Amino acid sequence: PCLWMTIPTLSDPSLAPPGKHLLNITMQYAPYHLRGEKWENAAATLRERILTTLESYLPGIRQLILHEHLITPEGWEERYGLTGGHIYHGEMGLDQLAFMRPVAGWGRYRTPVAGLYLCGAGTHPGGGVTGAPGYNAVREVLRDLR
Numbered sequence: 237p238c239l240w241m242t243i244p245t246l247s248d249p250s251l252a253p254p255g256k257h258l259l260n261i262t263m264q265y266a267p268y269h270l271r272g273e274k275w276e277n278a279a280a281t282l283r284e285r286i287l288t289t290l291e292s293y294l295p296g297i298r299q300l301i302l303h304e305h306l307i308t309p310e311g312w313e314e315r316y317g318l319t320g321g322h323i324y325h326g327e328m329g330l331d332q333l334a335f336m337r338p339v340a341g342w343g344r345y346r347t348p349v350a351g352l353y354l355c356g357a358g359t360h361p362g363g364g365v366t367g368a369p370g371y372n373a374v375r376e377v378l379r380d381l382r
Contacts, residue, residue, distance in 0.1 A: 268309040268320045275308040324363025345373040
């Protein structure tokens, strides 16, 4: 699996007890629908695979875990309202990138409704590029106001 890790306690120690850290691991990209299996059954297998991958780079990491919480795509949808469990508000596939994000014809942040603009993870350049979709959308709004 492709893992993206952050340790927010390096910049904000108040997120964990003294001497402890928080490691956030995001696995990209987990499908919402699994072939012949439900996420409630597959989650333990996924957890083991992630920890095995981490162990190859960080030997002994399992023994350091005091608490863990795994969120599946179904959990993202149920808990946070992210349709299909998409933390980036849609697939990061070729059919939904650049000028095709979120859909063909809407890649310039405008919608068919005059004065209604889009921004956020569902627009170009996609999720994980903090601030860029908002900046780009504002640029289009300002162009239209001129």
